[in-house]
């Protein structure tokens with residue numbers, strides 16, 4: 001495979017993963033998978049939460065893809081794309097927004113501030129239903145999210 005084919009697979013996979021993560025978060029984690037995800041919406045003391053089982057599940061799937069990908073190259077690069085997304089997600093979601101693993105930086109401007117606010121607003125709703133902002137890297141405008149949240153409360 002040519003380098004640009006590999007690069008295309010990785011970049012497209014990262015973008016697709018954002019769509020997949022949005023759908024999985026909205027329909028699975030806030031649906032029948034709430035049992036694991038609830039821990040992420042509740043305060044806790046421990047270093048780990050039950051929600052981390054999702055990361056573990058995805059990691060297991062990706063390892064399997066790498067193993068099969070040894071025999072079929074495009075799959076290997078697809079698995080790498082998922083890994084890159086997972087890495088970005090861990091750094092931005094877990095470390096930046098939730099300040100895990102000792103990261104203490106609150107972005108004051110630009111894209112990261114927007115992303116930070118959008119995800120904070122996702123956590124403004126403690127329960128399973130009625131949340132906003134299920135995506136991650138494509139952060140919607142926080143002002144719009146706030147409006148949607150207040151409309152929800154008024155009803």
Ligand SMILES: [Zn+2]
Nearest residue numbers: 025029037122
């Ligand atoms: Zn959630």
Ligand SMILES: [Zn+2]
Nearest residue numbers: 040093098119
């Ligand atoms: Zn979160």
